[in-house]
Structures are given as C-alpha cells and as structure tokens.
Amino acid sequence: MTLVPVTYKGGIFQHDIVTDLIEDLGGYVVQKHVLAQEVVLQCFVPKDDIDLIREISRPLFGEVTDSPLVGTEIAIVSPSLEIHHLPHPSCDIAEYTRRLGAKSNMVGMARGVGKRIAAINDEERDVINEHDIAVFGLGNFEHCIEYKMPNLRRGIEVPIILCGGPDKEALQKIVDPPVDGYVGNVGRFMHRTKESEELAKLDEIIAEITRVLEKRREEIAKDPLSVAPARLMNLIREKVPEIEEVTSPTPLTVQMKGLRVKLPYDTFAPVLRKVGIEDGITIGDVAEVLPSRMRDYIIIRVKPFSETNVVV
Amino acid sequence: MLAVEYFEVECREAKGAEYYKQITNDVLLDHNLLKVIDRLHIFIDPEVPVFVACGTLKKITSLIRVRDFANVNPQEGKMTLVISEEAYLAPMLKIFWERFGKEHVEQPDRFTVILYDVKEDPKVIEEIVVADPSENLFKDLIYAFKCIAPEGFRLRKEKFGNGRFSFVASENTLAEDIDTLVAQKFALMGVTP
Structure with missing residues (x-):
C-alpha cells in the first residue's frame, strides 16, 4: 500500500x-x-x-x-534575519511552502552575510541537517555566490536548493560540487511577491523542491523505513498524553525519515523509547531517539529495514 | 522612478545592476525619500567588494508650521486648535508648554488642543515652526542606504552637506583613495566639487 x-x-x-x-x-x-x-x-x-x-x-x-510537500520539514536558510532578507523574499518562500503542506522553518545565520566574512557555525549546520531539505536564499551577484557558497554549505548533508539572482544556468556553472536544485532569478528583493511572474517564480521553487524530494522518496523506497513516521505520530499522540499540552502549532512534526517531538529530551526520551508499536516492538527498537539542536526537543530518526529487519 | 532626474546603477554584472535598481527604487519609495533626491548614482563592485551611492538633494524649504496641520479658532478667552494630522502633535505641545505654561494648554482629545488666556494673535500661533524635516533627512538617508547596500558591508563612510551626499560601504577596510572614486562617480552625474 x-x-x-x-x-x-x-x-x-x-x-x-x-x-x-x-x-x-x-x-x-x-x-x-x-x-x-x-x-x-x-x-x-x-x-x-x-x-x-x-x-x-x-x-x-x-x-x-x-500536495507533495505534506509530511516534510523544510529549512529556509537566509544569510541573516535582518531587513535585507525579511520579510521578502525569505518569508514569502517559507509561507508558500507552508501553503502546500510543508512545515517550514526559517534559519537565519549569525554570520552568513557578506562575501569574505560569510560563515556557518556548528549549531546552524546541525539544525539544517535535522530537516529534509534546505532552501538557500542568497543574493544577486554571481561572483559573491560563487565565493561564499562553499563556506555556507560546509557539513550540510541534506539536499540543498539554491536560489539566487543570476540565471539558473549561471548558478549551475558557479557552484562546485553541484547542489541538488537551482532556481535562478530569485535573489534579494525588497517588495512583496504578488505579481503573476513573481508567483510563477515561487511555483518554480516548489517544483524544484518537489522534484528533489521525489528523488529522495524513491531512494527511501529502495530501503523502506521500519515504520512510517506518520504512524509514530499517531502512536505518540495516543500513548504520551503530555503532547496534547504543548502549545507549539505542530507539537509533532512529521519528516520524511523521522519525527520531531516538541517535548523536553531528558524527561521524555526514555518514555518515547518504551512506547510499544506492535508485537512487543518499541520505538527504541526501530528508531533512534536523539536530542535535537532546536531548543530541547527530541528528534526521532527511523531506521531502515536493512538495519532492523522488521517492518511494522 | 518619478521625480528623480538622474538614476543609474553601475555594476559589471548586468543582472545584479538591474536587481539593485529595483531594490533602490523599492526602498526609497518605502522610506518616502524619492521626493528629496535629485540625482543618484550607485556603483557596486562585488569583487572588491565595495558599494558607493552618491547623489544630490533637492532644496527643501518647507518647515512644518502649526497652520500646516491645525486650524486655529479664536473664541472668548480661549483658542481651539483642530488637529488634522497627529504626526506633529507631540512637538507642538512641547513648544506650547514652554511658551504659555502647562496650565494654559489643555488637550481634551486626540484632535483638539485648547489654549486658555493666551494673549497672542492667532496668526502668530499659526506661524509657529514645529518641526524641520531636513534635520532627520541625513539619518533617514543613511538608514535607507544601509537597507539597499548588500548585507554585511559594515565598514562605512558617509558624507552629507551642501545639498549632496555620499555613502560608501564595504566588508573590508576602505581604500585610502576612496574619495577619488566617489568624486569620479559625482563627475558622471555632472557634479563637480
């Protein structure tokens, strides 16, 4: 099924x-x-x-x-959270992905600005790696993107989609090694995206995200997960009643290969590991329950069939 | 761009120049600065990197007086001011308090101010200068250009005065002869020192 x-x-x-x-x-x-x-x-x-x-x-x-983006968590990465990038274009992209069902988080880097001085720190890197995909919204200059992209992508293991001012072809030429997706002509701008051609650009970003995620889904299908993350979500909702008291909009965020649980790690990680799924198999058997770098949340990473030899 | 006589963005990347023209237009429009700028030349070199904005301003002579935003109605023993725009209400009240004393100034609601036992002619009160918009113009311009300039360009040099302004920013230490570059850009607009 x-x-x-x-x-x-x-x-x-x-x-x-x-x-x-x-x-x-x-x-x-x-x-x-x-x-x-x-x-x-x-x-x-x-x-x-x-x-x-x-x-x-x-x-x-x-x-x-x-809506191909349901059940995914997307990181919208911008060089900073200042007026140069917010509310347009970073928020526009984040909001648009949200409308199509994704849970998007904005990641603003502490020192991602400039050309020579651009850098990413370990916390930002780890937070981005907790998502399914990272959408980088960079600036308008080819030369600048070429120079800073190697710094910003250091250590990032999830697929990257690069948005920038130059054309798609130009972006493909300057980024080495290549990233997973490119969207040209979406650099830094200071007005709301409301004209049809700007909305078409946002649709292009969604299409690119969908394409990359589809590829990732196919990869996962080759070695299927031991349990569907959405099923874990329902289980946790049933068996850990404290989750109902969390005030975040999505206390349980479904990802492609796991789940983010917005409960404190120290108190609830042992509880979650012991939650039974079926026939005496617990979450701890088929998934890793890890501390998230985002606040003190928990991140559950479901192991593939090849590691556990069970599918429930 | 309306009302600006000369507006160019110079950059070796044509696409980047086009985007920055749009950004400049948006920001200046948002900050209501288009009407004060006469000429504007922006030069960006992402390879150095450096951002230069220079230009000239229009003459702003309009001081904000009481009559610009309030009606003065003299009555028996008092004077009622009907305010049409609240923006300058606070500085006006401050001036009134100093000049007439707090006991003679009353503000029953947002749009009304009443002056009691004031001997002065209503005409004189109408002419009181409340604010000078050009005082804050420099701050506003610098703020706008900080938004326009590529982010991370934190080393800046600004000059303002004599109806012209220049704004230079970079992430590296600015070259010593940066003023020559600025003068060149001014010359492109036909402005000589």
Whole structure:
C-alpha cells in the first residue's frame, strides 16, 4: 500500500466522517487546521482510495488535492534575519511552502552575510541537517555566490536548493560540487511577491523542491523505513498524553525519515523509547531517539529495514 | 522612478545592476525619500567588494508650521486648535508648554488642543515652526542606504552637506583613495566639487 500526501479542504460540518474514513483506510492525518467554517486536513492516504474519499466527501463539498510537500520539514536558510532578507523574499518562500503542506522553518545565520566574512557555525549546520531539505536564499551577484557558497554549505548533508539572482544556468556553472536544485532569478528583493511572474517564480521553487524530494522518496523506497513516521505520530499522540499540552502549532512534526517531538529530551526520551508499536516492538527498537539542536526537543530518526529487519 | 532626474546603477554584472535598481527604487519609495533626491548614482563592485551611492538633494524649504496641520479658532478667552494630522502633535505641545505654561494648554482629545488666556494673535500661533524635516533627512538617508547596500558591508563612510551626499560601504577596510572614486562617480552625474 503506497501512501500519497494530499490536502483535504472542506466545511467543518461532518468533517469527522472524512477523518474517520482516512483512518479506516489506513491513512494518517498529519495536520488539521480549523479556520472559521473551514477545515484543512493534511494527510497521507492510500493511493487507490483517493477516489473513494472524493466520492464520500462530495456531499460535504470537500476538495482533495495533491500536495507533495505534506509530511516534510523544510529549512529556509537566509544569510541573516535582518531587513535585507525579511520579510521578502525569505518569508514569502517559507509561507508558500507552508501553503502546500510543508512545515517550514526559517534559519537565519549569525554570520552568513557578506562575501569574505560569510560563515556557518556548528549549531546552524546541525539544525539544517535535522530537516529534509534546505532552501538557500542568497543574493544577486554571481561572483559573491560563487565565493561564499562553499563556506555556507560546509557539513550540510541534506539536499540543498539554491536560489539566487543570476540565471539558473549561471548558478549551475558557479557552484562546485553541484547542489541538488537551482532556481535562478530569485535573489534579494525588497517588495512583496504578488505579481503573476513573481508567483510563477515561487511555483518554480516548489517544483524544484518537489522534484528533489521525489528523488529522495524513491531512494527511501529502495530501503523502506521500519515504520512510517506518520504512524509514530499517531502512536505518540495516543500513548504520551503530555503532547496534547504543548502549545507549539505542530507539537509533532512529521519528516520524511523521522519525527520531531516538541517535548523536553531528558524527561521524555526514555518514555518515547518504551512506547510499544506492535508485537512487543518499541520505538527504541526501530528508531533512534536523539536530542535535537532546536531548543530541547527530541528528534526521532527511523531506521531502515536493512538495519532492523522488521517492518511494522 | 518619478521625480528623480538622474538614476543609474553601475555594476559589471548586468543582472545584479538591474536587481539593485529595483531594490533602490523599492526602498526609497518605502522610506518616502524619492521626493528629496535629485540625482543618484550607485556603483557596486562585488569583487572588491565595495558599494558607493552618491547623489544630490533637492532644496527643501518647507518647515512644518502649526497652520500646516491645525486650524486655529479664536473664541472668548480661549483658542481651539483642530488637529488634522497627529504626526506633529507631540512637538507642538512641547513648544506650547514652554511658551504659555502647562496650565494654559489643555488637550481634551486626540484632535483638539485648547489654549486658555493666551494673549497672542492667532496668526502668530499659526506661524509657529514645529518641526524641520531636513534635520532627520541625513539619518533617514543613511538608514535607507544601509537597507539597499548588500548585507554585511559594515565598514562605512558617509558624507552629507551642501545639498549632496555620499555613502560608501564595504566588508573590508576602505581604500585610502576612496574619495577619488566617489568624486569620479559625482563627475558622471555632472557634479563637480
């Protein structure tokens, strides 16, 4: 059974029918937003059952759309968190990915500015490595990007998508070794992206992210995870009731190969390791429960089948 | 760009120049500075790296007086001022307190100020100078150019006066002969020292 990420949008009336249906089919609801009279569900559902969900939600005026970014955590990296990059373009990109279902975090570097002086520190590097993908939003000059990119990408193991002012071809030429994705003509600008061609640029970034993530999903599929991160999310929600008291918007953030749990590591890591999944298998058996560099959160990294020899 | 007589961005990377022209336009527009700048030349060399902005200003003669944002209505024993724009209310009250004393100035609500037992002619009060926008212009300009300049260029040299300004920034120590470069850029606009 392959699960595909979709977004369900519909009225709040009787939306629990849809939620129950998704769960009965073996899918998972990753995020649920209730906005006035509307409900937005970001979920994983079995590929073959999408039509069934469409059918059942039709009388409720529900709408099911593909959203390839559901269940991913994206780092939007900018050289700093100053007015030069915020709110445009970094926030615009972050917001746009969020609309398509991703959980995006902004990472502003302490000393990422300038050309010669640009650098990344170990904390920033580790935080970026906890995400599924990093989108770098750099500046407008080819020469500058060429000079500083080797410094900024040092130690980053997740796929990188580089956005910059020069053309895509120019970016491809100057970055060595190549990164996973490039989007040209999106450098530093000081106005809101609201014209159609600017929105088209944002769509291009999303397309690039989707392409790279798709490749990563295929790689994961070759050596599947021992347990689906979305399943772990539901389990933790069931068995660790303290998670309901966390006030963060997404107390459990699903990633492609793991899960971020926004509970303090020292108190809850042993508890999480002991949570049983099925047939006496616990989370500790199929995943690593590690301290996150982000606050004192926990990051769970699910081990692949080749390491554990179990799939639950 | 409206109202600016000369505006050029010079850079060896054509695409970079185009973007910086857009950035400059956006920032100056946001900070309401387009109407005070007459000519502007920006030079960027990412290889040095250096950022130079120089230009001339329009003559600003408009002092803000009480009559620009308030109506003075003389009445029996008092004078009522109806305020149309709050921006200059605070400096105006300060001036009134000093001049007439706090006991003669009352402000019942945001848009009204009442002066009691003031002997002066309403015409005189209307002419009181409240603020001089050109005082803060230098600060505003420098702030705007800090936003425009590539980030991380923290070593700066600014000059202001005589109706012209220059702003030089880099991440490295500025060259000793940087003033020659600035003079060259001024010459491009047809401004000579």
